[in-house]
Amino acid sequence: GDVRLDLDRERRCGYPEVIYAPGKSVEALVQTFQRLLTERQNGLATRCSSEQISALQAQVPEAIVNTVARTVRWNRAEPESGKVAVVAAGTSDRPIAEEAVETLRWMNVSVDLVMDVGVAGPQRFLQEKHRLEGAGAVVVVAGMEGALPSVVAGWVACPVIAVPTSVGYGASFGGLTALLGMLNSCAANVAVVNIDAGFKGGYLAGMIARQTIQ
Amino acid sequence: GDVRLDLDRERRCGYPEVIYAPGKSVEALVQTFQRLLTERQNGLATRCSSEQISALQAQVPEAIVNTVARTVRWNRAEPESGKVAVVAAGTSDRPIAEEAVETLRWMNVSVDLVMDVGVAGPQRFLQEKHRLEGAGAVVVVAGMEGALPSVVAGWVACPVIAVPTSVGYGASFGGLTALLGMLNSCAANVAVVNIDAGFKGGYLAGMIARQTIQ
Amino acid sequence: GDVRLDLDRERRCGYPEVIYAPGKSVEALVQTFQRLLTERQNGLATRCSSEQISALQAQVPEAIVNTVARTVRWNRAEPESGKVAVVAAGTSDRPIAEEAVETLRWMNVSVDLVMDVGVAGPQRFLQEKHRLEGAGAVVVVAGMEGALPSVVAGWVACPVIAVPTSVGYGASFGGLTALLGMLNSCAANVAVVNIDAGFKGGYLAGMIARQTIQ
Amino acid sequence: GDVRLDLDRERRCGYPEVIYAPGKSVEALVQTFQRLLTERQNGLATRCSSEQISALQAQVPEAIVNTVARTVRWNRAEPESGKVAVVAAGTSDRPIAEEAVETLRWMNVSVDLVMDVGVAGPQRFLQEKHRLEGAGAVVVVAGMEGALPSVVAGWVACPVIAVPTSVGYGASFGGLTALLGMLNSCAANVAVVNIDAGFKGGYLAGMIARQTIQ
Amino acid sequence: GDVRLDLDRERRCGYPEVIYAPGKSVEALVQTFQRLLTERQNGLATRCSSEQISALQAQVPEAIVNTVARTVRWNRAEPESGKVAVVAAGTSDRPIAEEAVETLRWMNVSVDLVMDVGVAGPQRFLQEKHRLEGAGAVVVVAGMEGALPSVVAGWVACPVIAVPTSVGYGASFGGLTALLGMLNSCAANVAVVNIDAGFKGGYLAGMIARQTIQ
Amino acid sequence: GDVRLDLDRERRCGYPEVIYAPGKSVEALVQTFQRLLTERQNGLATRCSSEQISALQAQVPEAIVNTVARTVRWNRAEPESGKVAVVAAGTSDRPIAEEAVETLRWMNVSVDLVMDVGVAGPQRFLQEKHRLEGAGAVVVVAGMEGALPSVVAGWVACPVIAVPTSVGYGASFGGLTALLGMLNSCAANVAVVNIDAGFKGGYLAGMIARQTIQ
Amino acid sequence: GDVRLDLDRERRCGYPEVIYAPGKSVEALVQTFQRLLTERQNGLATRCSSEQISALQAQVPEAIVNTVARTVRWNRAEPESGKVAVVAAGTSDRPIAEEAVETLRWMNVSVDLVMDVGVAGPQRFLQEKHRLEGAGAVVVVAGMEGALPSVVAGWVACPVIAVPTSVGYGASFGGLTALLGMLNSCAANVAVVNIDAGFKGGYLAGMIARQTIQ
Amino acid sequence: GDVRLDLDRERRCGYPEVIYAPGKSVEALVQTFQRLLTERQNGLATRCSSEQISALQAQVPEAIVNTVARTVRWNRAEPESGKVAVVAAGTSDRPIAEEAVETLRWMNVSVDLVMDVGVAGPQRFLQEKHRLEGAGAVVVVAGMEGALPSVVAGWVACPVIAVPTSVGYGASFGGLTALLGMLNSCAANVAVVNIDAGFKGGYLAGMIARQTIQ
């Protein structure tokens, strides 16, 4: 087929190639997933349509589906190592936050999801702050003005990976406002990934947390 | 001369016309200021150049100059009424914050300036929060990601006028990022004015505070 | 469930938390609304879908629906206090203007809606101008070039909250042109909220009007 | 030299080629101007630097200079025909308004300049409105939110040529906000030219007014 | 009802108010149209949906429909006066060009539509150029790079009203590229209206042509 | 030093590495140039400051300077092969056009520069069109609306490399308008390079022309 | 009908006019195609809808359809001349790459398609690099960050035509990011066409390759 | 004074507050620096002007200056821990790369600077690739199209912090193109900071590398 699967990636970069589902035929997707299983490489497909999810569930019984995150994954049994907290501003940011969570599970990293602690109710995050202790990295997922990463970053001593979301309306411009806000964060420990890139946020945080001395 | 001074504005809108200095000749500026004095209307000139400030100081001895704010004003003696807090994120935002402060003094509104309480050091604002009590409105001045108004707004029960500043670099785009962030604030009580518009921020806050039942 | 309702908001900020409906399940929405009723806090849900409106009507009989504004609200019986005028440029701006009106009703503020007085027919606003007398704040709702707030602001002595709408075509860019125009208003008493943010416009105006000495 | 002067333009388009001075050497400029004089075609140079103006004054004694407009022109003696009003919002818009005025004089069109009638003081334009009677076209010059053309257009029965200026600060983005506002004018009789394009505004208005039945 | 019809517009501006159909209910639209008929003012509705067109056809038998232009109009019998040429670059620009044509018919101005003469085949316009002779104004409708107005303007001695269209793909950005190109035209006699604003293009050209000495 | 000169480039890509002068110290520049001479590789430095030009002239006597183009070059003696025409819209585009010309001379390609044939005077290009015959590629340099490449491309049977320039004002946005116009050209044989990229335009045209069968 | 077919284009520009299908009626499309066949000019229609493809297949039996590329073409029998490589970054870029391939087949140029060699797996392109040898031009098709053309260009001695695609999400802005990246390529031999413009990429590469000395 | 130094930051976030010099008076700067020394907290000032550097050198003899990076720092003697590679595309990116290097020295992290390995000469990075072995994080600094991080990321198994620079011209838009390219990187291990944010790039990489198990 057309897909040139990079089976050497795990050796070179630490993790196998991840499948970005949009634009791929159901057949190509299932075949690629099965190929990874045969090679005993952990498989993860992101941004799957309902149709793609159904096909994978039917033909790859080992696959673990998360319909909110729109992901399908399969993991070799392995003990968890490293710890990441995923913090989300509002309930509408949940799908992106869950994509980060699923990516971390696929990496066998321990993950805690802290939901609905946006800045409009400032006491909410202060009450949950303790759950970030011991994390090697924190993923912060937020739309609208994207202020949450700055607020979180001031309380922790580890890297914060900020994931802007397209949640918002009007001058949020599909996540551009949140993205710009995060890039201009006055906190020094904030790095940013693409709009709605829950996968990248989880991946980077997992990579950092796994190599952290505990 | 060319300037068509709107002397009826005080009756119609509550305050006299304010002079926006850029592009005005020194002569026109001095003449306009003297005209207001003669009419016993409070005079305020904003965005003055050093040259304009010197000329006004020399020829209008009653004028009060603020070189940080780049303003010149003259007020009828009148007791203060209403209270506003002006909160600024960083020391670089000071000139814009001072423009708001001077505008409030010109309106005879009581004003308290809280400096350098940006979100990167989250405990700093929490320590000063009490100074906002009793204010009829709060002006929040911030550049970079513009997150401070959201954070302040969650703790007060009065309107917050957010003033984005052009302070920042790179993707701050001359204040655009702060402006967009403030417009998308998840707090309901935040309204926004133009980038670097300290005058407008002070004016609106003063208008609100003066009519507040205390 | 997932929603972390901020029940302390009324004490801290003067009004309870408002529910932004998009992305919320019908169950979560109904449950949150009922929770507020139980706590006897005034409830307001904005941007509701038809499906969400039907469910709330069926399960919360006290709820008052406005299908143009797409809002559902419930109020404790309380006398009105303060007065706001909501001014809209064209008939297409009506849904956003109504969202502001409903917000003000939920706040128990007296409100007068002045429709279809855009600048293309300049005599139309002049004929209705008298209806703004006595208002503690004015909300001006307009799309296209967003010139109406500047025009209104020159005739009143109170704050004007400008709400740009996404009404227009071509280079109106979904409300961006109106937003920019309002931010650059040469009138000093104009503050701006997000595109289509009828709720915020009403909320700020209500907050100002309620604290106004009459 | 390098300049390929289009001497046939007057026959083809009604008026000779106009010289856009930036980037032209003083020698090339003087030479081109003298060439037009020799051919007895009306000459107009726009956006001249002080150095270019001095050279033209020294070497072309017939030249008429306007230092505010930064133009130099020469006209064949001819009676005026047609009438245009040039309306400017603020004193800072004067240089662009004067460029339009000079262009109209070069076309031998009668012109009336109405200054400082911006929308912040709405009664100012109403007082001067009568000066637009009998005009075949109106040029409206404004920066900031660019609302003046919409306001003027509602009172006249002839085309309005809107000239946005780069006057403003913050989110005026060098005139972009005024430009967008004017393009989205809800008045049907408003056409727009480039930012600061006083020449084009005057040229089009002059073309229209000269062919008007009086 | 809600619509505040400006019946004085014809006296003040030369033509009655035109109905912009989007967002108007079928009832309001029909009622407004009938009202104009009763007052014997020429009626024009633009951007009508199929549903709106059917309703107007059924209930206003005098109405003249153009389904390509999506307009409905009614005219008092009157001889034509003035002449305009409407020039369109490609076949995809036809609906906008037809909107201009219908507007001109509603104004009783003589109109000639020159189609498919875009710059990619340069000899095509040269062959049709003669059809522009005697026009008081030319409307040029083009998408993509929007070069056609510059090319046309160099051959005529009357104003060119450029109408950018949203025809194109990729970096045409919904007509923004054509709009910017037209605003920066190196030809002096080009004024611009909003993207896809066929009505405005026709209206301005008609206004100019009707007042032209022939 | 710091500069890692890619001496293998000529073998790999057909031409040696070219030196982009901005940000390089005078010493580094001279040294790199001398190194190329020693290796007998043709040297070209673009965007040189006056200071850099003086130093190169003083220390590399073989160097050929073009102060309009701001280039310095050195060529091995070699017969010319291939032919390119460089067409420029206005005299202000000359520096960029000359950069293309110098690049072609450095490549030993025959070049003809056709100046000041912008679309405002349409007959000018038609008169010079014959000079493009036999060219293997044409470089078209234009600012403002960037319409010239479309116009030229319709008359030739070879690739057109369009170079947008930053010449213009207002909504030309430093060449962005010209760039977008050229990318959206309705002519199929137009490819585009960066704003003011005279070097790239010349380089690509030279590459094409040299490999052309004559 | 309305379509003004430019039958002289083949003589003037080397290839006949190509049909851009969007917005054309099925009848007009079929008729134009048949007209070209009758004139024995090679026919190519791009961006065809399924409906348009079916109609052409039914009524023009000689037509060759590519449903991935959404093209229909017809060629005179002719030996191939020149060679082009089309390189695509990911499987989602395939439709645009195939549009380029079909264009090259219509031009009778030999073409090799190299798929899925994006920069994330750097060894993939290095393994296929040899397939570019002997090409007169290379077309590189990529979305997201658009880095592939720079990488490819460093290894070849012929022009690279870069085609940005709208593949990506978030801050890819419908291909704008890829477009800008390609325009700023640090490689000298990269020219760029519009977003998703597979036709233009193929056309330019074919034009160059056919005239290449082999 | 005005500066509210956050002396608790080291305990809370791992490192002391860093001084962003622009807009600070020389006195305030020196005083803040001396205060940190007295508290025996490591001091770092970034973006210093020449005047600020001279003053710090004169009054704080322990200070270590880097004039290319425009930084001043002071460190407690401490053994290095962790390893970071800083990779820069071109010589013009050096100041930003050096800012990252100085930040890492201030954090007592071992650092290796790999210069001038941009993608235009692809073999250059391949030759230096081995120097990245053992790094806990890599900082990649690049302007123009910003392709280097994607290329580097494919070869390493640790996080890559991408720093876009404002190096480039034309459509590089002051670093925006590089920023967007990096955000859209098809490599999963790339996070991004603000344009020219060498400090942030170094800080995040240092934080990651110091906590890496070696």
Ligand SMILES: Nc1ncnc2c1ncn2[C@@H]1O[C@H](COP(=O)(O)O)[C@@H](O)[C@H]1O
């Ligand atoms: N949701 C996602 N967002 C961004 N990148 C992704 C995502 N899912 C997978 N990827 C990346 O996309 C690459 C595969 O792209 P492709 O070759 O087009 O299938 C993988 O190596 C991942 O690094």
Ligand SMILES: Nc1ncnc2c1ncn2[C@@H]1O[C@H](COP(=O)(O)O)[C@@H](O)[C@H]1O
């Ligand atoms: N710093 C400022 N920012 C915004 N508006 C201002 C400022 N200073 C004065 N103004 C307004 O500008 C108007 C005067 O404009 P002008 O007629 O050009 O002098 C006044 O009525 C004020 O409302």
Ligand SMILES: Nc1ncnc2c1ncn2[C@@H]1O[C@H](COP(=O)(O)O)[C@@H](O)[C@H]1O
């Ligand atoms: N297609 C159109 N494009 C722009 N403006 C229009 C159009 N059709 C009608 N109008 C204008 O819209 C105004 C009516 O707006 P409204 O009050 O919202 O119905 C009229 O006075 C016309 O000037």
Ligand SMILES: Nc1ncnc2c1ncn2[C@@H]1O[C@H](COP(=O)(O)O)[C@@H](O)[C@H]1O
């Ligand atoms: N996919 C395409 N992208 C860009 N231009 C195209 C495409 N297909 C056809 N064309 C061009 O569009 C022109 C026809 O446009 P039109 O006159 O509107 O039918 C042809 O001469 C081609 O140069």
Ligand SMILES: [Mg+2]
């Ligand atoms: Mg919530």
Ligand SMILES: [Mg+2]
């Ligand atoms: Mg500080």
Ligand SMILES: [Mg+2]
């Ligand atoms: Mg109306």
Ligand SMILES: [Mg+2]
């Ligand atoms: Mg004034």
Ligand SMILES: [Mg+2]
């Ligand atoms: Mg055609």
Ligand SMILES: [Mg+2]
């Ligand atoms: Mg010229």
Ligand SMILES: [Mg+2]
């Ligand atoms: Mg792949």
Ligand SMILES: [Mg+2]
């Ligand atoms: Mg180099």
